[in-house]
Amino acid sequence: MDQAVPLRGQDSRHPDGQYSTPAKVFHWVTVPLMVLALLSGLVIRFIAEEPKMAFYALHESTGLIILAVSAARLAWRLTSRAPVLPDHIPPRLRAAANTVHHVLYAALIIQPVLGFLTTNAYGFPLQGRTAFLGFIDLPKFMEAREGLAVPLHWAHSLIGWSLPFLLAAHISGAVYHHAIRRDGTLLRML
Ligand code: HEM
Numbered sequence: 367m368d369q370a371v372p373l374r375g376q377d378s379r380h381p382d383g384q385y386s387t388p389a390k391v392f393h394w395v396t397v398p399l400m401v402l403a404l405l406s407g408l409v410i411r412f413i414a415e416e417p418k419m420a421f422y423a424l425h426e427s428t429g430l431i432i433l434a435v436s437a438a439r440l441a442w443r444l445t446s447r448a449p450v451l452p453d454h455i456p457p458r459l460r461a462a463a464n465t466v467h468h469v470l471y472a473a474l475i476i477q478p479v480l481g482f483l484t485t486n487a488y489g490f491p492l493q494g495r496t497a498f499l500g501f502i503d504l505p506k507f508m509e510a511r512e513g514l515a516v517p518l519h520w521a522h523s524l525i526g527w528s529l530p531f532l533l534a535a536h537i538s539g540a541v542y543h544h545a546i547r548r549d550g551t552l553l554r555m556l
């Protein structure tokens with residue numbers, strides 16, 4: 367193909383081949399939130415004691431907003447179909463995209479839940495200087511349990527450090543479709 371053109375729809379619900387407006391809004395609202403959650407999470411360990419609490423509040427609030435958006439997004443996704451990919455996308459690429467999308471959806475839910483449980487298990491709920499959005503105290507979820515906090519923190523870190531690689535694969539896929547295959551896949555989400 368000479369230039370990227372929108373994919374023709376292959377199902378009656380998506381005659382233009384595009385994702386629905388709510389699906390696009392959910393997708394693009396998540397992008398800056400995810401950038402903020404990742405950057406703030408990755409730098410917390412290097413921040414000095416004084417502004418650290420503000421970083422926790424920022425990181426944890428952004429993460430909980432991602433959780434709320436993703437829960438609504440997943441509910442939407444499970445009740446309304448995505449546009450069907452056209453036949454000329456090879457099975458290998460479909461399978462790769464599907465796998466990455468499934469893992470991303472799982473991470474969008476599991477990661478903030480792990481973070482929330484971690485802070486609570488350390489006896490460090492979202493209250494006071496680390497309140498939600500800086501001023502909304504959330505109820506304490508459990509008493510401090512260091513033995514639980516350590517593996518939860520470990521799992522949260524593992525997913526946190528894996529996510530940039532997963533997202534790099536996802537974004538490279540989008541760029542590959544758009545700039546190299548020029549098959550219009552990116553336009554489905556714009
Ligand atoms: C999608 C949402 C989230 C992402 C992508 C994310 C990502 C990260 C990353 C990359 C780190 C750094 C890990 C490390 O350096 O070992 C981190 C640390 C952390 N996150 Fe999250 N996180 C999210 C949500 C949350 C939520 C909702 C909470 C709590 C309510 C939370 C609490 C924490 C805590 C307590 C740490 C440890 C910081 C430290 O080392 O002192 N995270 N997160």
Ligand code: HEM
Nearest residue numbers: 393396397400443448467470471533537540551552554555
């Ligand atoms: C610049 C950044 C990004 C670009 C260019 C991009 C591009 C795309 C495109 C083109 C699709 C549609 C694929 C298709 O037609 O089958 C898509 C789907 C998807 N993206 Fe992204 N994306 C970006 C960032 C993100 C981020 C940060 C996340 C979440 C953490 C994410 C999660 C997803 C998921 C879960 C889907 C599957 C949607 C569904 O089928 O319900 N994307 N993305």
